Amino acid sequence: MRYIEPHGHMVSRTTDDYQDMVTAGCAAVCEPAFWAGFDRSSVDGFHDYFCQLTDYEPKRAAKFGLPHFSWLCINPKESEDVTLATDVIGLIPKFLDRPNVLGIGEIGLNKNSRNEMKVLEAHVDLAARHDQLILVHTPHLEDKLKGTRLILDVLRGDKRIRPERCIIDHVEEHTIQLVLDAGFWAGMTLYPESKCSPARAVDMLDLYSHERIWMNSACDWGVSIPLAVPRTALEMKRRGWPADLIDKVIYRNPIQFLSQCPKFKLP
Amino acid sequence: MTRQQVLDQYFMDARHKLIDLAAFLDRVDRSEGDADFRLAAFRTALKHLAEKKPHRAKRVLLSFSDPTTKPLAKATVKGATGAWPGMK
Ligand SMILES: [Zn+2]
Numbered sequence: 001m002r003y004i005e006p007h008g009h010m011v012s013r014t015t016d017d018y019q020d021m022v023t024a025g026c027a028a029v030c031e032p033a034f035w036a037g038f039d040r041s042s043v044d045g046f047h048d049y050f051c052q053l054t055d056y057e058p059k060r061a062a063k064f065g066l067p068h069f070s071w072l073c074i075n076p077k078e079s080e081d082v083t084l085a086t087d088v089i090g091l092i093p094k095f096l097d098r099p100n101v102l103g104i105g106e107i108g109l110n111k112n113s114r115n116e117m118k119v120l121e122a123h124v125d126l127a128a129r130h131d132q133l134i135l136v137h138t139p140h141l142e143d144k145l146k147g148t149r150l151i152l153d154v155l156r157g158d159k160r161i162r163p164e165r166c167i168i169d170h171v172e173e174h175t176i177q178l179v180l181d182a183g184f185w186a187g188m189t190l191y192p193e194s195k196c197s198p199a200r201a202v203d204m205l206d207l208y209s210h211e212r213i214w215m216n217s218a219c220d221w222g223v224s225i226p227l228a229v230p231r232t233a234l235e236m237k238r239r240g241w242p243a244d245l246i247d248k249v250i251y252r253n254p255i256q257f258l259s260q261c262p263k264f265k266l267p
Numbered sequence: 268m269t270r271q272q273v274l275d276q277y278f279m280d281a282r283h284k285l286i287d288l289a290a291f292l293d294r295v296d297r298s299e300g301d302a303d304f305r306l307a308a309f310r311t312a313l314k315h316l317a318e319k320k321p322h323r324a325k326r327v328l329l330s331f332s333d334p335t336t337k338p339l340a341k342a343t344v345k346g347a348t349g350a351w352p353g354m355k
Contacts, residue, residue: 080342111342112333141347145332173325174332199277200324238276239268 001025003229003250006258007106007135007169007187007216009034010057010068011049017219017226018064024230027251028266029061030258032071032106032135037221039078043087046074050091054098067266069258071105071135072096079110079119089122096130102261103127105135106169109147112139120154128160133261135187136168138175140194148175152182165260167214170195176208185212185257190228198232202239205249214254288313308350330354 002025010018010031021029031053040046053070061068072095074088095101107123109116127134134155139147151168155161168179169187172195179186188204189195196204201215217228225231229250236246258264268276295306308331315326333351 077345110345111339111347113339113342116342117338139347141349142331142333142351143347145329146335149336150338172328173322174328203324 001230001233001250002027002247003233004214004254004258005029005216005219005226005229006214006254007032007189007218008226009218009220010061011052012221013219013226015060015064018061018066021226022064022066024227026066026230028067028069028258028264030069030071030102030254031057032137033073033075034106034137034220035075035077043084043091046088047091050095054095054100058100069100069102069264071103071133072101073104073107073123074119075106076108076110076116076120076137076139079116080113082115082118085115085119086122089119089126092126093130096132099263102258102264103133103135105133106137107134108137108151109139110137110143112143112147112150117150117154120151121158124154124158124161128158133258134161134166136166138168138170140170144170144172145174148178152178152184155184156182164212167257169216170218171204172196173200173204176204180209180212185214188213188215189218190215190225190232191218192223192225198228198235201232202235202241205236210245210249211253212257213249214257215250304352304354305348305350308354311354 005021005026008029008031010029033049033053050072053072058068072092074085079085104123104127107120109120124134136151138144138151148168155163155166163183167185167187170189171179171186176186188201190198190201205213215229215232217226218224219226233246233250295302312327312330315323315330331350
């Protein structure tokens with residue numbers, strides 16, 4: 001088996017996880033910038049985090065022969081402070097040329113507030129000005145439907161944005177159709193307690209689409225499983241999916257999306 | 268997959284989850300004090316399970332979702348509770 005982990009917060013994981021992922025067939029990992037579980041006190045905290053994502057973490061992954069890519073932004077959970085967010089967004093352009101940076105993400109909304117919307121629009125503008133791919137986080141639980149609608153409005157409202165260059169992540173049964181119908185890519189996040197189980201993910205693949213869709217574990221500091229993607233491949237196999245279709249969803253689909261950034265190359 | 272194959276593969280898991288749900292509701296009933304909005308939302312969502320129509324998972328998710336469309340004036344918390352307090 002070979003697969004791509006297109007959304008994994010590896011700074012939160014141990015080297016054991018790197019070993020397990022590579023052993024299971026992981027061919028590349030992509031790490032969006034996210035919330036640390038606490039609010040960073042200044043723009044300097046983000047500077048250091050961006051250095052970690054673009055310099056230190058790729059070296060750590062390389063020790064296990066795993067190509068590591070990253071996405072940069074200030075995440076929606078820290079976007080209520082528009083002044084801080086503006087400073088952080090100002091910091092991003094100087095990191096965009098780093099060899100492992102694929103685009104802007106994971107941007108989006110958390111509680112669907114006006115300030116979060118402002119910061120989302122600023123990120124979308126940044127991506128458009130620098131011709132970057134976009135990775136979007138949709139809110140959790142009861143906030144997801146509303147947030148997904150608002151995010152789609154923002155992206156569709158900016159005529160410079162091409163939907164095929166944006167992935168809307170953490171879709172579930174009530175949001176997947178909205179995302180795919182609007183021409184965007186959809187990401188399914190496999191979490192043990194919230195978001196999506198392997199069985200539900202395969203149901204959605206059967207019901208909606210095998211195109212413009214990827215799966216990720218999002219493995220972070222919370223309850224999450226770094227091997228969720230290969231375990232879901234096992235679920236597909238148990239349902240009698242042909243090997244080629246499994247390979248398409250867990251390997252070729254993410255490559256198709258990510259290769260829109262010329263920096264995404266596998267050895 | 269045939270219906271028989273689906274049952275063979277998923278019945279035990281679904282049975283286990285169903286009994287866990289039943290035990291959760293018993294636990295809630297045995298406990299004291301008032302329940303917040305989540306319990307009513309949960310009971311509403313449960314009704315969708317018995318419906319003989321497709322897309323039950325989607326309808327359960329929709330029943331927990333904030334249906335409004337205007338951004339909040341301010342985010343005062345970071346977390347989500349799993350149900351929308353405005354649901355009647
Ligand atoms: Zn994430």
